[in-house]
Amino acid sequence: MRELMIRSVPDMCSSIPLLFALISPFFLSNVAAECNQFSTNGSTAARYDFYRFYDFRNLHISGDSPSISASSNGKSKIVAATPWSSGWDSKNWHRPAAKEDTLPMQYAPSELSISNNTDAPEQHSTYLTLHTTLLQDGTQLAAELDYTEYNVTYASMRMSARVHGARGAVAGFFTYHNDTNESDIEIMTGDPSSQVHYSNQPTTNPETDASIPDATFNVSMAADASTSTWNVYRLDWVSNRSAWYLNGAQSASTEVNVPGAESMLILNLWSNGGKFSGRMETGDEAWFDIQWVELLFNTTASASAPGGGTVCSAEHSPGSPVPSNASPFYCSWLYATYFWWLMGVVSVVCLNDCMC
Numbered sequence: 001m002r003e004l005m006i007r008s009v010p011d012m013c014s015s016i017p018l019l020f021a022l023i024s025p026f027f028l029s030n031v032a033a034e035c036n037q038f039s040t041n042g043s044t045a046a047r048y049d050f051y052r053f054y055d056f057r058n059l060h061i062s063g064d065s066p067s068i069s070a071s072s073n074g075k076s077k078i079v080a081a082t083p084w085s086s087g088w089d090s091k092n093w094h095r096p097a098a099k100e101d102t103l104p105m106q107y108a109p110s111e112l113s114i115s116n117n118t119d120a121p122e123q124h125s126t127y128l129t130l131h132t133t134l135l136q137d138g139t140q141l142a143a144e145l146d147y148t149e150y151n152v153t154y155a156s157m158r159m160s161a162r163v164h165g166a167r168g169a170v171a172g173f174f175t176y177h178n179d180t181n182e183s184d185i186e187i188m189t190g191d192p193s194s195q196v197h198y199s200n201q202p203t204t205n206p207e208t209d210a211s212i213p214d215a216t217f218n219v220s221m222a223a224d225a226s227t228s229t230w231n232v233y234r235l236d237w238v239s240n241r242s243a244w245y246l247n248g249a250q251s252a253s254t255e256v257n258v259p260g261a262e263s264m265l266i267l268n269l270w271s272n273g274g275k276f277s278g279r280m281e282t283g284d285e286a287w288f289d290i291q292w293v294e295l296l297f298n299t300t301a302s303a304s305a306p307g308g309g310t311v312c313s314a315e316h317s318p319g320s321p322v323p324s325n326a327s328p329f330y331c332s333w334l335y336a337t338y339f340w341w342l343m344g345v346v347s348v349v350c351l352n353d354c355m356c
Contacts, residue, residue, distance in 0.1 A: 035076050036309025038296050039324050040156045042250055044236035044243040047311060048156065048296040050149075051076040052087065053319040055292045057124035059114055076312075078319055091144040091268075103140050103273035111143035111269075115289065130269040130288040132169050134280040143288070144268035147295070151262040155297035156236045158245075158318070159267075163187040164228040165286025168278040169271045175237055177261040183242050185233050189286050190278040193226040195219065196233070198244040200257035217244070217252040230291065232318075237263075262300045267293070294318050 038051040055078070079086050090109040097104045115129040130143035155175065163171040167190040174184040182201035191197070199216035225231065225247075234245035243253035269288040273279035280286075296314055312321035 034310055034323070035312035035321055037311045038076070038321055039311050039313050039315075040236065040296060041313075041315045042236065042243065042245065043253055044156070044238045044241055046154065046156070046236070046238050048154070049075060049298050049302040050296070051312075051314065051321060052295040052297075053078045053292065054087070054294075055079065055319060056114065056126060056128040057291050059126045076321065087148055088145045088267075089148055091146060095272075098272065099274070101274060103134070103138055103271070103279070105140045105142045105270055105272055107142050107144045107268075107270075111141055112145065124291060128290040130171070130267065130290075131285065132165075132269045132271055132280075133285045134168075134271070134273075134282050136282055140271050140273065140280070142268065142270040144266065144270070147265040149297070149299060150264050151300040152265055152297045153262050153300050154238050155263075155265065155295065156234065156314070157265060157296075158232060158234040158294040160230055160232050160291040160318070161187075162228055162230050162289050163189060163269075163286070164289075165189055166280050166284035168273070168280035168284065169269060169286035169288075170277045171286075171288040172266065172268045172270070173233060173235065174266055175235070175259055175263040176266055177259060177263040180257075181259040181261045181263065183235060183237050183259050185235050185244060187227045187288075188277065191218075191227075192220075193228055194221040194223070196221065196227065196244075196246065196251075198235075198252050200242050200254060200259070202257065212256065214254045214256040217254075219244070219246065219251045221246065265295065265297075292318055 035051065037047045037049060039045065039047050077087075090112050091107040092109055093107050095105040095107070111131040113129050113131070114126050117125050117127060130145070132140060132142045134140050152175065157173065157175075159173055161171070161173070163169075169189045171187040172184060174182060174186075176182045180202055184197070184199045184201070186197040186199070188195075188197060196219050197216070198219060201215075202212065203216040204211055221227070221231070232245075232247050236243045236245070237259060240258055241253060241255050242258050244251055267288075267290070269286065271277040271280055271286075294314070311324045313324045314321045316322045
């Protein structure tokens with residue numbers, strides 16, 4: 001024990017970032033645990049009863065299972081975990097070809113994994129990957145994660161993600177009740193790498209096949225941006241309005257075909273070889289990589305529950321909601337408090353070294 005405590009002041013001070021990193025998740029989780037509701041900004045600003053943050057950036061992989069840590073008070077939850085073992089279902093089902101010119105799809109848990117990050121100089125070591133490929137027998141292997149809360153009624157859903165690979169795949173992040181109650185973010189590998197697709201279903205008139213105005217948007221990113229690099233995507237579903245945000249800025253909104261029924265929240269990567277997705281060549285592959293997913297939502301049950309308590313803003317930084325009535329320097333003050341607490345620890349340990 002004495003060997004561990006005897007070190008110079010510079011060595012001890014060099015440990016401060018490590019100690020701070022160790023206590024930060026605990027600290028942020030405690031901040032979230034104080035929140036009773038969670039607020040958002042923008043044209044679709046709203047309050048939500050539930051908050052979830054799933055972080056895949058620095059998981060310790062042991063064998064096939066990353067380590068899991070979570071903090072929850074029922075309303076807020078900050079999670080570093082494999083998603084299908086903590087709030088998500090990985091789908092395992094066969095979807096026959098819908099039309100003669102489309103392909104059957106097999107959704108399989110094997111197409112979901114935690115990947116090691118080999119892209120230097122990225123600071124994060126891991127991320128979640130959804131994978132798709134076209135098999136020799138003409139079946140498209142695909143991946144899907146369904147959030148286990150099936151009665152979501154309004155939500156703000158965000159992710160940090162990238163999509164890359166062969167033409168013919170569609171990455172989706174969306175709400176779903178049925179084919180006429182659905183709101184989508186879709187990124188297609190067959191599109192220009194600067195394009196993102198937003199829609200509220202249906203997007204076409206079922207009788208005339210004509211496009212429905214303001215039901216769908218093809219949005220171009222900034223000239224130097226690409227969907228194959230990390231971007232933050234956000235979909236807000238509130239009463240009578242849907243809005244989509246890209247890297248913090250609103251890029252589309254509509255009051256057309258806004259979902260009106262309780263819904264699921266879904267992540268998937270697929271291709272059916274049809275006109276919308278395009279068709280891969282046999283053996284072609286595509287990937288949907290996700291660093292984190294942030295969900296704010298109400299449920300059918302919570303919609304009628306009384307409000308009150310502390311309202312926390314989700315707009316400070318991903319995974320760290322803070323009280324909405326805090327000053328702009330709230331988080332800086334909190335971190336400074338912990339910094340000086342750590343300095344106190346250092347001083348005590350160094351004093352112990354001097355006295356022993």
